[in-house]
Amino acid sequence: MIKKVGENTVKFTVPPKIISGYSIVGPKEGLSPFAKYFDYILRNDDFNEKTYERAERKMLEQAICGAIDKANLLSTDIDILLSGDLLNQIISATFSARQIQTSFIGLFGACSTMTESLVVGACLIDGGFANKVACATCSHFSTAERQFRFPLELGCQRPPTAQWTVTGAGCSIISREGKGHSISYATFGKVVDFGINDMNNMGAAMAPAAADTLKNLFNDTKTSPNDYDLIVTGDLGKLGSELLVDLLESYGFNLKENYCDCGQMIFSNTQKSFMGGSGCGCSASMINSYILRKLDDGDYKKIILMSTGALLSTTSAQQGETIPGIAHAIIIEKGK
């Protein structure tokens, strides 16, 4: 049976359920207005490991194991782990997969990875290829800074359009059966590039891709923004969110009523993060804490989740290439 709806969207016949979510964040994120929703807050951003890379993967492993545990499962109950991260050759995800010892599909979608993994995971479950999958991702401020920008020790000044990479990880367990919120639709993203080449302005680079995916979702499902209680993006930040609202307005959709962005929300205004949070861990930690809790509490009945990614490398940036973006979206409906 063909489950395609329109150009870029699929409708799940037996909507996969999000049966648990776990979030873990760093100390700065622990001072966030959303701190009480996170499952675990690190005291030190090295998580007692000798490198930040090891700290990052330890967070990811804890997120995966924590979500499995919350669902009252064992890691042997998980058919497939879908994960990726920002580090070169996604070492956080692959080294974590080595610990979890289940089938593993490595993904790369930069900061769009949380919803990328949920989209692919939901397809694998609805298609009958798995009963339970773990969808997880992470990021760490210090690993991202030294890989993508400058060594922390240099103390480089950040421009006002910069975002702050979230130290955090999140994991959702999705299942064919059981109680949980349903993933009813998924919209696959396309790579969109409006020609931004400023590595310190990710929001502007990602907004056009986010607008494209959201427009496609509305058109494919014949819905509009007011059919949803909340439309939440990954980490466009303040500037990127404004651009998204403007772009959507130009496509005939009004996002002003019920739209928010994890990057814009995660840090308070006093936390010196300029345009807000970014990194795979931003939407991963917010989705698997505050957003799921609000669905649990019945504050939301039907929402759109869309993580957004900026697809650059230091090589592409140094070679003068522009920064393409991508965004994948899912529709979640509150479980009964």
Next chain:
Amino acid sequence: MIKKVGENTVKFTVPPKIISGYSIVGPKEGLSPFAKYFDYILRNDDFNEKTYERAERKMLEQAICGAIDKANLLSTDIDILLSGDLLNQIISATFSARQIQTSFIGLFGACSTMTESLVVGACLIDGGFANKVACATCSHFSTAERQFRFPLELGCQRPPTAQWTVTGAGCSIISREGKGHSISYATFGKVVDFGINDMNNMGAAMAPAAADTLKNLFNDTKTSPNDYDLIVTGDLGKLGSELLVDLLESYGFNLKENYCDCGQMIFSNTQKSFMGGSGCGCSASMINSYILRKLDDGDYKKIILMSTGALLSTTSAQQGETIPGIAHAIIIEKGK
């Protein structure tokens, strides 16, 4: 309906068809014993681009467009492109996806990407989420050397266990309908690490993962090596292949009759490539040329394809981490 067979394998109810394949390789690979099977051979390994990175993505784009063209399709007929590569943040795949302008799922499985994309692609088709997908990957000797090892200009000596990254790309179009060879089963790989930490001995790092996946495939499908006309791995090279044969023997399976490795085959003994070829482009170019042709010609009726990946980054290597491996496999049966 649950399509899981055993622990790690899925059986496709309406086996997706490989309706076309396209391969493109560099000049050194153009002197391979298999040269006549490749669709396109570069005269210069820069492909008339100003950087090797641009040359790599141009090959990937040509492979994708070439495979679409061979299937008498337009790029608008492709629902989803599944692709990844070895470069940091898979820029070859994402920049190519920007050109193709279809839904895009970015994957990372190092040199296992060709079969990783076929596994996920076949699931998306059999599950009803797409009618046609493009599965593609690439690698380039010069981009890989400078990213993972040393600048070419240094002229570093290579140890005898080294492999030579293939300059090449390949793309398969798989479809719900149409004429082509069927993907009947897929086995998801797990991350396996036997503690190898020598960046110049990828074959040894990947062989344990390859052995694990192959053993799982045989057990899950209740078959043995002599049920297949050919069992072909991605790029274990000479040493890795020997290790795989030994490991499989210890698990009770005899691979000596009908096993070969793309890495071992692609270069002739006079081509100074030590243990053979490697890189995503190795199995991608061999599968989408020689292997598909042999199926077309009826020389093979049922084969196992398994690309293998070494999951390291320069950061993980410099931090003294060992090299985990992964391998994903599919069973292909000749189309009528």
